[in-house]
Amino acid sequence: VMDAPALPDALCHDPVLxxxxxxxxxxxxxxxxxxxxxGFPHWGRWMEAHGTCDSPVIHYFATPVSSMTPSVVEKCAQFMSGQADLFSSPHHSFPGNLATRRPMQYSISEIDGYAWTSTDSLISTAASAARAAMIADGVDSCLVTSDSLTRAILTTVIFSSGTPCIPQEAIHNDIDTFVGECLTCRPVLSNLLDGASHRSWHAADGTTSHASWDAMNTHVIGRLLTNESGSMYIVLNPEYHPVDISLPPVPGTWHQIVDSYSGDVQPAGMPVATPTQTIAAKSVRVFTASATV
Structure with missing residues (x-):
């Protein structure tokens, strides 16, 4: 198999195409x-659907907590980072600049065509996985609704780095309003999610963590992105119970824009009164802060 097929190579270097x-x-x-x-030979120019969109996120939210491993958390964190290392090569000696990294947004998170083809089938898939996990953990299956779990999965997908791809025909139930409102917020944050920004991972107490997650006493994921325009913080709670988290200090005031548990989306943001916030079971919340005070 050729490292540099002639036709893609010609397309990448054609002055017009x-x-x-x-x-x-x-x-x-x-x-x-x-x-x-x-991935596909790309020379840093080809976008590509990585084809692993929903499974790491579903596994993160629907794996029995009693058997949750750092690997499950790490794979979800890798997905949130736009699969930044998925299409990078460990070999630096490839000729013709073949090991060039893709820009972050070139990784397409395609959320249909694999495990499910609509939000209805996603709801069914997520609900079945969560129900099996709750039985394994001996937890009341009424604690989490399939709709709230689906909103958590979709929120994670939409507010991860990369290019979310949600075909309109895949959305045909009450969740379509929630998805539409989240997608309205996404472009405002694209410079943080897909552009140049400082990225760090945080534990529930706000302290900086490593993406291996081995030392964490919970499986909560906090991801902070900052640049000169502002900050974004997304928190995922896969536990069966609410978890208190501490928002990391940044210039400006934190505003909540998405709460997947309630389905509340505030594009303009709702100021938070305290840096200590409670994240509901099996849910995601997204916060933003402007760099101007």
Whole structure:
């Protein structure tokens, strides 16, 4: 299998076509160079659907807490980072600039066509997985509704780095309003999620953590992104009970824009009164702060 197929190479370097948006959709990753370790040969120009969108997030929220491993948390965190290392090559000696990293937004999070084809089937998939996890943990299955769990999964997908891809035909129930409101908020945060920003991971108490998560006493994920325009903080709680978290200090005032548990979306933001916030069971909350005080 060629490292640099002639036609994609020519497209990437053509003075006219190279300015077009190019999207790769391999039919079989095992037929790609290095068995798809760095995705479709891209020269830093091809976007690509990574095809692993919903499973790490569903596993994170629906794995029995009693058997949750750092690997489950780490894979969800990797997804949130736009699969930044999924299409990068560990080999730096490839000719022709073949090991160039893709821009963050070139990783497409395609959330249909794999485990589910609509939000109805996502709800069914998530509910079945969560029900099995609750039975395994000996927890009352009434604690979490399938709709709230689905909103948590969709919120994670939409507010992760990369390009979320949610076909309109996949949304045909009451959740479509929630998805539409979240997608309205997403472009405002694109410079943080997909542009140049400082990124760090945080434990529930606000302290900086490492993405290995081995030392964490809970499985809560907090991700902070900051640049000169402001800050964004997204918190995921996979536990069966509410968890108190501490918002990390940043310039400006934190505002909540999304609460997946209640389905509340505030594009303009709702100021939070205290840095200590309670994150409901199996839910996600998104906060933003402007750099101007």
């Amino acid at each position: 190279s300015r077009c948006m190019m999207i790769a959709s391999p039919g079989n990753n095992q037929m790609l160079p290095r068995q798809g370790a760095r």
